[in-house]
Amino acid sequence: MSLSDKELKHLARLARIHVDEDELGPLREQLTRVFQLIDALQAVDTTGIEPLSHSLSINQPLREDKVTEENLRDSYQSIAPQVEKGLYIVPKVIE
Amino acid sequence: MSSLSIKKIKQLIDSKSLTAVELASLYLQRIDQLNPELNAFITVDREKTLLQAKEVDRAIAKGDNTALMGVPLAHKDIFCAKGWLTTCGSKMLANFVAPYDAHVVEAFNHSGAVTLGKTNMDEFAMGSSNETSYFGPVKNPWHLGRVPGGSSGGSAAAVAARLAPLATATDTGGSIRQPAALCGVTGLKPTYGNVSRYGMIAYASSLDQGGLMAVSAEDVAYGLNIMVGHDERDSTSVKREVEDFTAPLNNSLKGLRIGLPEEFFKEGVDADVAQAVERAIQELEKLGAVRVPLTLPNTSLSVPVYYVLAPAEASSNLSRFDGVRYGHRTHDYRNLIELYEKTRAEGFGAEVKRRILTGTYVLSRGYYDAYYLQAQRVRRLILQDYLQAFERCDVIVGPSTPSVAFGFNEKTSDPVSMYLSDIFTISVNLAGLPGLSIPIGFGDSHLPVGLQLIGPHFSEAKLLNVAHQYQLVSDWHQQLPTGIAQV
Numbered sequence: 001m002s003l004s005d006k007e008l009k010h011l012a013r014l015a016r017i018h019v020d021e022d023e024l025g026p027l028r029e030q031l032t033r034v035f036q037l038i039d040a041l042q043a044v045d046t047t048g049i050e051p052l053s054h055s056l057s058i059n060q061p062l063r064e065d066k067v068t069e070e071n072l073r074d075s076y077q078s079i080a081p082q083v084e085k086g087l088y089i090v091p092k093v094i095e
Numbered sequence: 096m097s098s099l100s101i102k103k104i105k106q107l108i109d110s111k112s113l114t115a116v117e118l119a120s121l122y123l124q125r126i127d128q129l130n131p132e133l134n135a136f137i138t139v140d141r142e143k144t145l146l147q148a149k150e151v152d153r154a155i156a157k158g159d160n161t162a163l164m165g166v167p168l169a170h171k172d173i174f175c176a177k178g179w180l181t182t183c184g185s186k187m188l189a190n191f192v193a194p195y196d197a198h199v200v201e202a203f204n205h206s207g208a209v210t211l212g213k214t215n216m217d218e219f220a221m222g223s224s225n226e227t228s229y230f231g232p233v234k235n236p237w238h239l240g241r242v243p244g245g246s247s248g249g250s251a252a253a254v255a256a257r258l259a260p261l262a263t264a265t266d267t268g269g270s271i272r273q274p275a276a277l278c279g280v281t282g283l284k285p286t287y288g289n290v291s292r293y294g295m296i297a298y299a300s301s302l303d304q305g306g307l308m309a310v311s312a313e314d315v316a317y318g319l320n321i322m323v324g325h326d327e328r329d330s331t332s333v334k335r336e337v338e339d340f341t342a343p344l345n346n347s348l349k350g351l352r353i354g355l356p357e358e359f360f361k362e363g364v365d366a367d368v369a370q371a372v373e374r375a376i377q378e379l380e381k382l383g384a385v386r387v388p389l390t391l392p393n394t395s396l397s398v399p400v401y402y403v404l405a406p407a408e409a410s411s412n413l414s415r416f417d418g419v420r421y422g423h424r425t426h427d428y429r430n431l432i433e434l435y436e437k438t439r440a441e442g443f444g445a446e447v448k449r450r451i452l453t454g455t456y457v458l459s460r461g462y463y464d465a466y467y468l469q470a471q472r473v474r475r476l477i478l479q480d481y482l483q484a485f486e487r488c489d490v491i492v493g494p495s496t497p498s499v500a501f502g503f504n505e506k507t508s509d510p511v512s513m514y515l516s517d518i519f520t521i522s523v524n525l526a527g528l529p530g531l532s533i534p535i536g537f538g539d540s541h542l543p544v545g546l547q548l549i550g551p552h553f554s555e556a557k558l559l560n561v562a563h564q565y566q567l568v569s570d571w572h573q574q575l576p577t578g579i580a581q582v
Contacts (some may be wrong), residue, residue, distance in 0.1 A: 008452075015410060015455040016417070016432070017448055018440035027449070033511045034453050040399045041469050044476075051471030055287050055478060055527025056552065061329055073417050075194045079423035088419050091431045 002032045098257050098310060098573065101166055101317040102524050108155070108165040115151040115165030119144050119209050120168045126211065126258045129579065131284075132239065135252040137172050138180045139212040148209045162321060164207035169259040170272035171250050171489045172213040173220055174305070175294040176200045183296045184216040184228040184246075187422045187442030196296025198326045199263055199305050206321045211259050214249030218444045219413065220270055220298045222246050223516045226507055227446040235278060236576040237542055241500035244274030247308065254308045256579045261309045261318050265295060267302045268401050269495075269520025273533035275308055276495035276545025279534040281562065281572060282308045283315050287527035288333040291326030299408035302401075302524040311572050312562035314534065316340040319555060335553065343556045344563040349383035351561065352488040358394035359493030359519055367538030372494050375535035375565070377494070382564055387488040391480045396473050397522035398514055400527025403457050403470035403573045404525075409447075414443060449510060478526040485551045490561055493519055495532040495545035523549055531558040534571040541577075 003011075005024050008031070012019040019027065073086060082089040099107075107113040123141055130136050144167075151165050175181050175193035182188045196204065203210075217227040225233045225248030230561065233240040233248040236256040243252040247264035249272035254262050260311030264271045266284035275282025283306045290305040297303060307318045320341065325334045353376065376386070418424035425437035443451070457466035484491060496516060506513040515523075523530040529552070532545040548558045566572050 011452050011455055011459070014434075014459065015451050016414075016435040016439055017443065017451065018433075018436035027452075030449055030510055031452060031456075032122070033509065034402060034449065035456075037511050037514070038399045038403050038453075038457070038466060038470075040396065041403065041473055042465070044396060044469070044473055046469060046472035046476070049472040049475050051468050052333070052475035052478060053471055056333065061327065063327070072194070077418075079190075079192060079194065079421045081418060090363075090419055091428065091434060092433050 002035070003028050098575065099260055100311060101163070101260060101309070101314045104166050104260060105164070108249045115148040115155070115209055116145060118165055119148040119167050119211065122211055122259060126421055129256050129258060132234065133236060133252050133256055134231050134233050134325055135215055135249045135256065135258060136169070136580040137182055137215050137249070138186070140179070143178070144209060144211055151207050151209060154207065161205065161207040163203065163317065166208045166261065167211045167259060168203060168208050168261040168263065168318070169211045169214050169250060169253050170200060170263045171247055173264060173265050173296045174200050174218055174263060175296070176210060176213065179210070179213055181296070182212065182230070183220070184218040184230060185442065185444065185447070185474065186229045189229065189417050189423065191422055195294060199322055199330065200290035200294065202321050202324070208321070214247070214253055215263060216249055217294070218447050219409070220246040220265055220267055221409070221446050221450055223269070223273055223513050224501070224504065224506065225249070227444055229444060232503060235500050236579050237279060238540060241502055241542065242277065242501065243273070244277035248272040248274045250308045251275050251282065254278070254280040254310060255576060259577065261307065261314060263305060264308050265301045265303060265305050266524065267299050267405060268524050269517035271306045272306065272495050272520045272530050272545070272547055273517055275532040277500040277543065279543030279571070279574070280308050280310060281312050281315055281534070282306065282532045283319065283555065283558070284530045285319065285323065285555055286529045288331050289553065289555070290322045291324075291329040291332045293328040297412040299405035300412060301408060302405060304370055304524070309326060311566050312531070312559045313341065313344055313566070316344060316559045319559070338556060340556050340559055343560045346560050347383060348379065348561060348564050351379070351384040351490070352387045353379060353384045354387045354389045354484050354488030354491040356391040356394065356484065356491060358391050358494060363497050363518070364494055365498045368494050368496070368498060368544050371536040371538060371544040372546055376492065378565060378568060379561070382506065382568065383531035389484050389487055391522070393473065393476045393480050394522055397477055397525055400473045400477065400525060401512060401521045402453065403466050404474065406454030407458050407467055408454070410451045410458065411448070413451055418442070439519065446510065474525050476521050481522075481526045481528060489550070490554070490558060491549040493547055495547040496520060499538040499540070499542035499544060519547060528552060528556045529558055531562055533562045533565065535569070536571050558559055
């Protein structure tokens with residue numbers, strides 16, 4: 001499996017990572033090596049094998065639906081890049 | 096001061112021969128002397144450490160007696176510690192002061208331990224050499240031109256150079272055991288679910304597990320007593336009865352069945368490593384262990400499985416770094432998408448970007464079944480291999496790594512050659528098993544070699560017992576890096 005520049009740009013867009021034109025070549029090469037490594041899995045016969053997402057079969061614990069946390073907004077927002085009146089500020093999304 | 100065991104530290108504190116403040120000062124002084132060269136710590140905050148030590152001394156004066164009173168320890172910089180810079184080795188979090196404590200940090204604070212600082216690591220725990228850290232690589236105390244391993248290289252180097260008697264670490268594919276082996280210390284990755292991941296910055300959540308590094312298995316057992324336990328803030332934290340990991344340390348190894356998977360002894364293992372491992376197995380035989388040859392046929396698939404699953408989980412976990420709520424934000428953007436894309440382009444290093452892109456790829460439409468689901472199926476085959484093996488043996492042993500510590504820049508140009516240095520550790524994470532690396536001698540250039548012990552789920556006590564018995568009849572773990580010893 002190898003990757004075209006167009007595919008790589010699409011991937012970078014999906015991952016929300018800007019990639020400069022001059023980075024495309026080396027990145028494509030390295031990713032192609034990684035894809036070759038993981039392609040080894042294609043040859044394995046896994047007919048009838050259930051996918052394993054978690055090594056121990058643990059049931060998701062449930063708890064009562066009640067407030068357990070105190071309001072720590074000010075403390076959490078004190079490390080934010082930009083806040084105003086308790087709101088996180090981002091560029092305008094809707095004109 | 097060169098090397099103090101936890102037991103000795105507890106005696107010194109209990110007998111009032113040393114205060115927590117005096118002890119912390121001794122270690123801080125050693126960090127001052129050696130860290131500029133080793134770069135094992137990202138953050139040291141003398142005032143904060145001494146303040147905590149003073150509080151412990153006040154508690155002692157009041158008659159409090161918790162398990163690790165006054166014991167200094169270092170935390171890997173992946174654990175959030177309230178009021179401490181918590182960078183995860185990344186530019187993305189270079190300004191992030193954690194607003195809360197991770198479960199592990201909280202537990203050690205309650206035990207009376209004193210935080211010495213935050214240790215260096217590969218960025219977001221992605222790396223096997225510490226070279227991906229935004230804060231520069233850690234140097235191996237045994238040879239300053241060699242890597243310490245990774246991602247917990249800072250914790251391993253700190254313990255090896257006796258900058259801390261105990262250090263927390265995390266292991267997703269070998270990040271405790273591989274650096275422990277390369278730096279000649281004892282490192283334990285517990286069973287998945289045994290240590291809460293709350294407040295531990297996530298890389299690959301189905302594989303990440305917090306653990307410890309120390310000089311000896313006995314010291315690890317003291318620390319593990321503090322870390323293990325149910326925590327409802329982590330939905331994968333298991334509920335089990337409280338265990339005292341120090342209790343079985345002195346059990347006899349008579350009749351212990353040690354499994355030797357042929358895949359761990361094939362070509363690809365350097366001769367110096369193979370020889371040291373063979374000698375260690377002979378030592379275990381003298382202690383009463385018997386060899387059980389066996390096979391783990393899917394071992395070679397563990398690296399490919401890992402490099403599908405871990406990047407997939409990482410691409411999702413690291414989507415939280417968006418420049419909005421915390422961490423780095425680019426200065427140059429015209430709209431929201433640009434804010435995201437440039438923030439992440441500037442904040443993440445090359446290896447992190449590669450893994451996010453790999454993960455995005457294997458999860459994308461048309462590839463999900465072929466890569467992600469197929470990898471999860473092979474993951475089950477790997478777990479089954481182990482479960483079958485443990486029907487015939489009590490522990491599995493083999494080399495922790497195929498070679499001793501390699502040089503800087505030796506493997507950075509080809510990511511895959513770096514990935515393969517975790518060939519013996521990765522399958523343990525995929526199967527969720529506990530794994531321990533202990534020093535068993537030296538290979539080429541007088542660099543440490545590690546033996547990996549793998550056990551069934553929740554067999555940490557057994558692994559530590561085996562390691563402790565070995566350490567009673569060997570002194571590899573007590574040896575100090577030349578050059579560091581004199582300071």
